[in-house]
Amino acid sequence: MSILLHACCGPCLLYPAGVLEGEGTDFTCYFYNPNIHPYREFRKRLNTFQELADSRKYKYIIDRDYGLKMFLRRVVFKEDQRCKFCYQMRLGNTAKLAAEKGHRGFSTTLLYSTYQNHSLLRKEAAAASVNHSIPFVYHDFRVGWQQGIDESKECNLYRQSYCGCLYSEQERYDNRLKKQLKRKIKSDVQPPRSGHDQSK
Ligand code: SF4
Structure with missing residues (x-):
């Protein structure tokens, strides 16, 4: 029995596969x-993704539906939590499909990206696993970050520059x-200034 490996794109699939x-x-x-x-x-x-999967003879399923409206309806006014909703959507759907098709577990190439919130991903994957009664197969694929980049360049794969x-x-x-985001992060981690001791 195989596992169902959620794939976000071709370059991120190379190392986990x-x-x-x-x-x-x-x-x-x-x-x-x-x-x-x-x-x-x-x-x-x-x-x-499809060109890569065909060339490597991977078994695959593609969901061709475009879900922009559904995503926006979910995150509007809660934009700061959008990645949580995004993970829930992708992992929930993957776990559900894996259970329906009789796979023995599921995983995701999102675990490969050093830009993703890895601990949140694990948390949401664990919840999807419970919700759909199917094991989550965990790997810390981030160790192969550079290897995957090098390989995708050798294969001449299209590499996107944003999430x-x-x-x-x-x-x-x-x-x-x-710049605004950088300033916000800086001010969030700034200790209270002297003269404004908040413990008083
Ligand atoms: S930044 Fe990436 S993970 Fe977060 S919501 Fe957007 S597409 Fe999803």
């Missing part, structure tokens, strides 16, 4: 990334916003 092959784990890839912005970027990532949703696209390219 290599690990699973290396340890003899049978797996089926599941491309599910419905909130990528804009739509043409979604298509580009989907096509890159995916419309918010992440703005954070990547809007320099004014980047």
Whole structure:
């Protein structure tokens, strides 16, 4: 019985797939990334995934539905928590499909990215596992971060430069916003100034 490996894109699939092959784990890839912005970027990532999966002869399933509206309805006014909702959506759907199709477990290539919130991912995967009564197969794929990048360049794969949703696209390219976020992070970690001792 194989595991269902959620795949967010082609480049992030390379290293995890290599690990699973290396340890003899049978797996089926599941491309599910419905909130990528804009739509043409979604298509580009989907096509890159499919070309890679075909060339490597991986078993795969593709969800071609574009879920921007559903994602936005979920996160509006709660944008700061968007990654949690995004993980819940991707992992919940993967666990559900894995259970329906009789896989012995599920995992995700999101565990490969050093840009993702790894501990939150693990938490949401554990919840999806309980909700759908199917084991979550954990690997810390981040150890292969550079190896995966090198391999994707050798394969000439399209490599995106932002996570995916419309918010992440703005954070990547809007320099004014980047400065504001940096200032916010700085002020969040600043100790209270002398003369304003908050313990008093
Ligand atoms: S930044 Fe990435 S993980 Fe977070 S909500 Fe956007 S697409 Fe999802």
